[in-house]
Amino acid sequence: MFKFSKILTSPLKILCAAVVLSTTSGLMTAATAAESAKATVNGMVCAFCAQGIEKRLSSLPATKAVFVDLRKKIVAVEAREGQSLDLAAIRHEITEAGYDVVKLETVAMSVDELRAQSAASRPARK
Amino acid sequence: MEFFNSLLRWLVTAFAMTAVFSAHAGPMGFKGSAMTMGDFSPNWQKGWVNYAPSSRDAVGVGALAMRSDDKRLTRKLSELTYTRLLKRVNGEHSQANLWFVGGVGPVSGNDFSGSKTLWAPGISADYETTRVYVSGTLRLYRASGMNHDFASARAGFSFYEVDYEETQPWFIVEVRRMRGLSEGIEITPMLRLINKRYFVDLGVNNIKQGRVNFMYIF
Numbered sequence: 001m002f003k004f005s006k007i008l009t010s011p012l013k014i015l016c017a018a019v020v021l022s023t024t025s026g027l028m029t030a031a032t033a034a035e036s037a038k039a040t041v042n043g044m045v046c047a048f049c050a051q052g053i054e055k056r057l058s059s060l061p062a063t064k065a066v067f068v069d070l071r072k073k074i075v076a077v078e079a080r081e082g083q084s085l086d087l088a089a090i091r092h093e094i095t096e097a098g099y100d101v102v103k104l105e106t107v108a109m110s111v112d113e114l115r116a117q118s119a120a121s122r123p124a125r126k
Numbered sequence: 127m128e129f130f131n132s133l134l135r136w137l138v139t140a141f142a143m144t145a146v147f148s149a150h151a152g153p154m155g156f157k158g159s160a161m162t163m164g165d166f167s168p169n170w171q172k173g174w175v176n177y178a179p180s181s182r183d184a185v186g187v188g189a190l191a192m193r194s195d196d197k198r199l200t201r202k203l204s205e206l207t208y209t210r211l212l213k214r215v216n217g218e219h220s221q222a223n224l225w226f227v228g229g230v231g232p233v234s235g236n237d238f239s240g241s242k243t244l245w246a247p248g249i250s251a252d253y254e255t256t257r258v259y260v261s262g263t264l265r266l267y268r269a270s271g272m273n274h275d276f277a278s279a280r281a282g283f284s285f286y287e288v289d290y291e292e293t294q295p296w297f298i299v300e301v302r303r304m305r306g307l308s309e310g311i312e313i314t315p316m317l318r319l320i321n322k323r324y325f326v327d328l329g330v331n332n333i334k335q336g337r338v339n340f341m342y343i344f
Contacts, residue, residue, distance in 0.1 A: 043214070044221075045220060050322065052159065071289070098216075
């Protein structure tokens, strides 16, 4: 059975626990620091056409990365560190590329995390 | 058989010729982009480049060389083009477009001397999802004493959905006809490959001629 008192009696274990907690805490801070705008876009049916969205959003000054998900009709834009995203500008750029934004929200996730989330929920190819 | 031919001609005429603007989504790129297109077969070679100053308009230049099925008649056209997105309907899983494409320029031929001014207004419509594609185009090619009106229709399906970075294969069939040059109906089954960087059609038509279309957005 786990006994917390045993950890307290061992300086080495205390040191290890401190290192683990510190590392975990650091990772969590990094993970939650990322902020992305996530748009649900109507009309996005092919990659050749949707590249306009990617190029236009990539050219915005606060953009760090862009993710396009054709299956879920999602476009995500991750902000550069220390910069905030202009949702109105993102909506404008997607509209100017010829598509309709039906939902636009800010999420505390990076583009890589959104990409991984999308990949995890992807159905097997038929 | 006669009924079938009439029906096919009607369909081709009704939807009219998209081969030239074979774009999956349209004959122009996004605002601020330049797009180049090509359509090549022994009887038909077309190159076209345009620039989109707005999300609905594009201006460009193109060159077209045509040859009759019996190889006796040739036409060469250079044109200034204007493309306008007349209507777009974005659905949750689909997109439909209506386009105007107009062109004007000198045309020459091997059955007359000099050149004539040719006008080529046209209209094109398409509907697509991530798995289905249909389109049709009608374009008039008119000059003094000359009528090479053109019509085409395309339909096809993709084999499977892909991610944005992946290349998606499609099977597309196109039927097209040009008055005065190709009285027969050309039917071309094609393999289409769509990537975010390029767009290519490869096929062989019903008179066993190879066919290549491509598009690229800069």
